[in-house]
Amino acid sequence: MNLCVRILAVTTIGLVSVVNLLTLNADHHQKNLGYSDTPIIPGQKWRVHDGTRPQPQIVKPGATFSHLAPPPDDAAALFDGTDLKHFEKGDGSPAGWKVENGFMEVVPGSGTIRTRSHFSDFQLHLEFATPQEVKGNSQGRGNSGVIVFGDFEVQILDSYRNPTYPDGQAGALYGQQPPRVNASTPPGTWQSYDIIFENARWENGKLVKKANVTVLHNGVLIHHKQEFNGPSLHRQVGQYGKPKTKGPIVLQDHGNPMRFRNIWIREIKDYDQIADPKK
Ligand code: MG
Secondary structure (H helix, E strand, C coil), X not given: CCHHHHHHHHHHHHHHHHHHHHHHHHHHHHHCCCECCCCECCCCCCECCECCCCCCEECCXXXXXXXXXXXXXXXXXXXXXXXXXXXXECCCCECCCEEECCEEECCCCCCCEEECCCECCXXXXXXXXXXXXXXXXXXXXXXXXXXXXXXXXXXXXXXXCXXXXXXXXXXXXXXXXXXXXXXXXXXXXXXXXXXXXXXXXXXXXXXXXXXEEEEEECCEEEEEEXXXXXXXXXXXXXXXXXXXXXXXXXXCCCCCCCEEEEEEEEECCCCCCCCCCCC
């Protein structure tokens, strides 16, 4: 081997080593995003919060999608920017979040809030913003959630260039199913969820159909009639309990000053209903 060839060979081996090292580091990093000692999710090959699960592909949504658009006239406004009268704490006392400039903001530590009204099958619109000032990472950054009945969480997280375990990122059915794609926009920007929720069905006290959701994140479909295996739990697989025909919509205080605005809900009506004679 002449000198030139020898140098080339050594350099190539060096490059290959560096590439291998980078790949190893990436694998190591990905594994460290989640857990490897959690149960397998029923019907899937992944563990709960599996760090090795593929990261959802990033999709850049359109510039705006129904931001501050007025609700349809058969919707119930849950938050129109003025007060928290439709919400309460878990113990029924007044919600402790602050309202200013047309949005509500989590006061960290003040507690999770829930709607006073209860719902079954519904279409929900809400807008949220993660803190503009980025603090923390992974699950510690811009964490909240829409938890239907206090059981089924559609995760809210700052998932803009913030890797975490995929079943815990923004739009994930927490601990069960990552979104099909990651449609998150940068910290501080307003984002929207449109959630269509179909409650589980029971017959004679026996579960015959699991709850499912369809979710648009910033106008991008991220779940389509995706079932919840059971209630959302950290590091565990949830099981359906007693029949629950109605429940509140819960917004999570996870210690980050998250903002919400323009929240409204429509109960899903069946086909061929007699029209309201007043209309
Ligand atoms: Mg959460």
